[in-house]
Amino acid sequence: MKVSDLAKACNVKPDTIRHYVRCGLLSPTKDQSNGYKYFNPTEQSKLRFILKAKSLGFSLPDIKAILAQSAEGQSPCPNVREIMSVRLRETEIKLKEMQQTFDTMRNAMELWQSQPDCTPTGDHICHLIEGFTDGGCCNE
Amino acid sequence: MKVSDLAKACNVKPDTIRHYVRCGLLSPTKDQSNGYKYFNPTEQSKLRFILKAKSLGFSLPDIKAILAQSAEGQSPCPNVREIMSVRLRETEIKLKEMQQTFDTMRNAMELWQSQPDCTPTGDHICHLIEGFTDGGCCNE
DNA sequence: TCTTGACCTGTGTGTTACTCACAGGTTTAT
DNA sequence: ATAAACCTGTGAGTAACACACAGGTCAAGA
Numbered sequence: 001m002k003v004s005d006l007a008k009a010c011n012v013k014p015d016t017i018r019h020y021v022r023c024g025l026l027s028p029t030k031d032q033s034n035g036y037k038y039f040n041p042t043e044q045s046k047l048r049f050i051l052k053a054k055s056l057g058f059s060l061p062d063i064k065a066i067l068a069q070s071a072e073g074q075s076p077c078p079n080v081r082e083i084m085s086v087r088l089r090e091t092e093i094k095l096k097e098m099q100q101t102f103d104t105m106r107n108a109m110e111l112w113q114s115q116p117d118c119t120p121t122g123d124h125i126c127h128l129i130e131g132f133t134d135g136g137c138c139n140e
Numbered sequence: 141m142k143v144s145d146l147a148k149a150c151n152v153k154p155d156t157i158r159h160y161v162r163c164g165l166l167s168p169t170k171d172q173s174n175g176y177k178y179f180n181p182t183e184q185s186k187l188r189f190i191l192k193a194k195s196l197g198f199s200l201p202d203i204k205a206i207l208a209q210s211a212e213g214q215s216p217c218p219n220v221r222e223i224m225s226v227r228l229r230e231t232e233i234k235l236k237e238m239q240q241t242f243d244t245m246r247n248a249m250e251l252w253q254s255q256p257d258c259t260p261t262g263d264h265i266c267h268l269i270e271g272f273t274d275g276g277c278c279n280e
Numbered sequence: 281t282c283t284t285g286a287c288c289t290g291t292g293t294g295t296t297a298c299t300c301a302c303a304g305g306t307t308t309a310t
Numbered sequence: 311a312t313a314a315a316c317c318t319g320t321g322a323g324t325a326a327c328a329c330a331c332a333g334g335t336c337a338a339g340a
Binding site for chain 3: 153155156159163174175176194199200201
C-alpha cells in the first residue's frame with residue numbers, strides 16, 4: 001500500500017500519515033528505485049492503533065512510547081494507565097477553563113445586544129470590551 | 141516603566157509583554173543608549189485592554205485589528221461584535237469536542253479498573269486501548 | 281513513441297500564544 | 311572594583327498537522 005491507499009483505507013489525509021512517519025510512529029518500507037513508501041498490514045494496524053489511542057486523548061509522544069515499549073516485548077498497560085490518569089486531569093482542567101471562557105463570551109454577547117456602538121476618544125478603545133465586567137450585573 | 145515593572149503591574153510574565161511588542165500590539169519607546177523599552181500610561185492601559193479582550197476569547201490578531209481600527213478613529217464595535225460571534229461558534233465546537241474526548245477518557249479509565257494487564261503477542265499492541273469501544277457497553 | 285495529466289516524493293514553512301535558552305550588555309549594591 | 315541581579319534581542323521549541331513547492335513517476339491516449 002502506498003501513502004494515499006493507506007490514507008483512504010483509514011480515512012485520514014496523506015499528510016497525516018507522512019507526519020506520523022516523520023515523527024517515527026510508522027515505519028514503511030521504501031522502494032529504493034523511486035523513494036515511495038510502502039505499508040504492510042502490520043503498519044496498517046499500527047495506524048489504526050494510533051488513531052484509536054489519539055481518540056482516547058493520548059498525545060503522539062505518548063503513543064510513540066507505548067509502541068516502543070510494546071515492540072520491546074514489555075507490557076505497556078501500566079504505562080497506559082499512568083499516562084491516561086495524567087491526561088485525564090489535564091483535560092479536565094482545560095475543559096473547565098474553556099467552559100469558563102465560553103460562558104464569559106456568551107454573557108458578553110448578550111449584554112452587547114442592547115448597547116450602542118462607540119467611537120474611540122483616546123480615553124478608551126472599545127467600551128464594549130472595556131466596560132464588560134465578568135458577571136454582567138452589579139459586582140466588581 | 142520597564143518591561144518587568146509593567147509585568148508586575150499587570151500580573152503577567154515579562155516574556156509575554158515582549159511577545160506582544162514583537163507582534164506589534166504594544167509600542168514602547170526605546171532608550172537609545174541602552175535599548176531598554178519604556179512604557180507610558182497609555183501603553184499600560186493598552187495592555188490591560190489586550191488582557192481583557194483575550195479573556196473574552198479574542199485572538200491576538202483579532203486584538204491587533206481592533207487596536208488599529210481604534211487608532212484610526214473608527215469605531216471598532218461592529219467589528220468586535222462580528223469577530224465575537226465567530227469566535228463564540230468556534231469555541232462552542234471545540235468545547236463539545238473536548239467534552240466528548242473527556243467522557244471517552246473517563247469511560248476508558250473506569251473500564252480499565254477491572255481489566256488485567258496484557259503482554260504483547262505480536263497480534264496486538266495493548267488490549268486496553270485496542271479493546272476499548274466507545275460507549276462502553278454492548279454497542280458497536 | 282511521445283506527451284499529458286494525475287499522482288507521488290521530501291522538505292520547509294505556517295499555524296497559537298507564548299516559553300525558554302543563550303550570549304552578552306547594564307545597573308545597583310557592597 | 312566587583313559581583314549579583316537585572317536587562318536586551320534573537321532564535322528555537324511547543325502539538326499536530328496543513329499547505330506550498332519543485333520536481334520525479336506512471337498510466338493512458340494520440
